[in-house]
Every structure is written in C-alpha cells, then in structure tokens.
Amino acid sequence: xxxxxxxxxxxxxxxxxxxxxxxxxxxxxxxxxxxxxxxxxxxxxxxxxxxxxxxxxxxxxxxxxxxxxxxxxxxxxxxxxxxxxxxxxxxxxxxxxxxxxxxxxxxxxxxxxxx
Amino acid sequence: xxxxxxxxxxxxxxxxxxxxxxxxxxxxxxxxxxxxxxxxxxxxxxxxxxxxxxxxxxxxxxxxxxxxxxxxxxxxxxxxxxxxxxxxxxxxxxxxxxxxxxxxxxxxxxxxxxxxxxxxxxxxxxxxxxxxxxxxxxxxxxxxxxxxxxxxxxxxxxxxxxxxxxxxxxxxxxxxxxxxxxxxxxxxxxxxxxxxxxxxxxxxxxxxxxxxxxxxxxxxx
Numbered sequence: 001x002x003x004x005x006x007x008x009x010x011x012x013x014x015x016x017x018x019x020x021x022x023x024x025x026x027x028x029x030x031x032x033x034x035x036x037x038x039x040x041x042x043x044x045x046x047x048x049x050x051x052x053x054x055x056x057x058x059x060x061x062x063x064x065x066x067x068x069x070x071x072x073x074x075x076x077x078x079x080x081x082x083x084x085x086x087x088x089x090x091x092x093x094x095x096x097x098x099x100x101x102x103x104x105x106x107x108x109x110x111x112x113x114x115x
Numbered sequence: 116x117x118x119x120x121x122x123x124x125x126x127x128x129x130x131x132x133x134x135x136x137x138x139x140x141x142x143x144x145x146x147x148x149x150x151x152x153x154x155x156x157x158x159x160x161x162x163x164x165x166x167x168x169x170x171x172x173x174x175x176x177x178x179x180x181x182x183x184x185x186x187x188x189x190x191x192x193x194x195x196x197x198x199x200x201x202x203x204x205x206x207x208x209x210x211x212x213x214x215x216x217x218x219x220x221x222x223x224x225x226x227x228x229x230x231x232x233x234x235x236x237x238x239x240x241x242x243x244x245x246x247x248x249x250x251x252x253x254x255x256x257x258x259x260x261x262x263x264x265x266x267x268x269x270x271x272x273x274x275x276x277x278x279x280x281x282x283x284x285x286x287x288x289x290x291x292x293x294x295x296x297x298x299x300x301x302x303x304x305x306x307x308x309x310x311x312x313x314x315x316x317x318x319x320x321x322x323x324x325x326x327x328x329x330x331x332x333x334x335x336x
Contacts, residue, residue, distance in 0.1 A: 007203035011178055014177050028319065029242055029322075030211040031176075031178075032179065032242075032318070032323075035180055035315070036290060036319070036327060038182075039184045039306050042185070043188065043191070049185060049199075053185070059175070060182055060183070060185070061188065063240075063275070063304060064134045064144045064301040065123070065147075065172060066172060067262060068125075068126060068147050068172065069122065070173060070176070070240060070262055071144065072148055072169060073258060074148065075161070075162050076255060077255045080255070080259075086222045088225070088260065090219075091223065091225070092236060093271065093295065095219060096212075096237070096264055096267045096271060096272075099208045099215070099290075099293060100210040100271075100293075101279060103293045103317075104279075104289065105282075107203075107273075108281065110129060110204070
C-alpha cells in the first residue's frame with residue numbers, strides 16, 4: 001500500500017491519542033493512548049496490518065534514531081549534574097540491572113511455580 | 116548547519132561502526148548524542164539551533180511509539196497464555212526500579228530534588244516528565260536521566276540477561292521495556308519480534324504503574 005497513506009493512518013491515530021489526552025485528563029501520554037487505539041483498530045479489523053506494515057517496519061527498525069534529539073538536550077542540563085554525575089550514573093546502572101533481573105526473574109519464577 | 120542531515124549521518128556512521136566492531140558499548144545513540152553535543156560546543160551553537168533541524172526527527176517519536184502496536188498485535192496469542200505473569204513481572208520490575216533509586220540515592224547522599232528527578236528514570240519521557248514535575252523534581256534532569264537509563268538498558272540488558280542465562284523471549288522483552296522504555300525496546304526489536312512486541316507493551320504498562328506507584332511510595336517512605 002502507498003507509503004503516504006500508511007504514514008497518514010499512523011499520524012492520524014497518534015493525533016487522536018494526543019487529542020484524547022488533551023480533552024480528558026489521563027495518566028497516560030498521547031502516544032501510549034495512540035498505541036492502545038492502534039491495537040484496538042487492528043484487533044477489530046478496522047485497520048488491516050498490511051495498511052501500516054511498511055511504514056511501521058521503517059519506524060520499528062530505526063526506533064533508536066528518534067531519541068537522539070532528546071538526548072542532545074543533555075547539553076542544557078549538564079550544569080544540573082553538579083559533580084553528581086558519577087553517582088547518578090552508578091545509581092542508573094545498578095537500578096537498571098536490578099530492574100531487568102527482577103522483571104524477567106518474576107515472570108520465569110511464576111511460570112515455574114504454575115507448572 | 117543542517118542538523119537533520121548531521122543527525123542521520125552520525126547515526127548511520129556509528130551504526131556502521133557498531134556492526135563492524137560488534138561492540139555493544141559503541142552504542143550508536145550514545146555516540147551520536149556525544150558527537151553532536153561536542154560539535155555544538157565547538158561551533159558555539161545551542162540546543163535551539165540544533166532543534167531547528169533536530170525537530171524533523173523528534174516529531175516522529177510519538178508516531179513511532181504508536182507503531183509498536185503492530186508487533187504486539189501479530190503476537191497477541193502470547194498475552195492470552197502469559198498475560199498475567201507478564202503483568203506481574205512488569206509490576207515487580209517497576210517497584211524495584213523506584214525503590215532501588217530511592218535507597219541508592221540515600222546511600223550515596225544525593226540531594227532530595229535530584230533523587231525525585233531520578234525516580235521515574237525507567238519509563239517513557241512524557242510520563243516521566245509529568246511525574247517529576249508533580250513530585251517536585253526537575254523535569255529537564257528527568258528527561259536526561261531517562262535517556263541515560265535507556266542507553267544503559269540497551270547496552271547492558273542483553274549482557275546481563277545472558278549472564279543470568281535468561282533466554283525466554285517474553286521475559287527478555289518485558290525486562291528491556293520495563294527497565295529502559297523505548298530505547299530498550301529498540302534493542303528488543305533487534306533481538307526478535309516477540310521480544311520487541313512484549314517490550315513495546317511493557318513501556319505503556321510500566322509507565323502507568325509507575326505513575327501510580329511513585330506518589331504512593333513517597334507517602335509511605
């Protein structure tokens with residue numbers, strides 16, 4: 001299907017998500033609401049996966065690049081780290097490792113217990 | 116300078132380097148951000164100058180998140196059989212993410228404002244910023260730490276999970292998404308479609324759980 005049409009569908013669903021969050025106060029941001037709407041549209045066959053497939057694959061295969069502009073924003077807050085930079089990185093690294101292991105560990109342990 | 120072109124050039128160059136060297140520490144996002152920040156400092160331009168072109172890339176971050184629905188839809192059968200355990204795994208992970216930051220900050224004697232800014236580090240930027248603002252953190256610092264956490268999970272995730280012999284696709288996906296949101300998910304998508312699907316789902320669930328847990332835990336602690 002036409003790439004421009006695919007992009008239009010994805011942008012439309014994203015904007016609907018943003019609009020919902022703007023109108024109804026929600027703990028979730030617009031992009032996550034758009035994600036939920038997209039799942040519903042696919043589940044109820046209102047959108048067929050082929051209708052968004054090529055553009056989705058482009059986004060998913062290159063997801064990391066979209067974070068670079070936000071990351072460059074570090075430039076503006078470098079002063080806020082105020083000599084805490086090593087401590088902060090240490091906290092982030094330890095906490096990330098603990099989070100990874102507790103998430104995966106809980107799933108595997110619960111499924112072992114169920115058997 | 117055309118920062119739209121420079122950003123894509125940096126990313127493709129560092130992606131090429133990583134594929135040649137196969138060293139996960141040479142993370143293309145980390146190296147691109149570092150290179151661009153150095154370039155901006157050298158030429159004496161600021162973030163606004165950068166965002167004139169950079170915005171052309173960042174506007175697609177939201178729509179890109181929406182497309183995470185596709186791998187999840189294709190692998191929806193997994194949620195029918197393992198949905199509940201995946202949810203409890205994400206809940207536990209989110210709990211650990213918050214509490215570990217709280218206690219490590221106490222241990223290292225970090226200022227309260229900085230600690231509050233670090234609490235939502237594992238979740239997606241729009242939710243994290245809002246939580247940070249609500250609890251008295253510095254949203255700009257939170258955004259920076261969220262990106263650092265994402266890159267950390269992206270680099271360390273596969274290594275840590277391998278050391279602990281975790282091979283299950285669903286567990287790997289949930290771990291990467293819960294610990295390091297969409298930057299972790301980009302790694303999960305590289306590993307496999309199921310990993311990517313579950314990781315994408317974890318971003319939303321972890322974000323929601325964390326936005327409820329942080330205010331609650333701050334009341335209790």
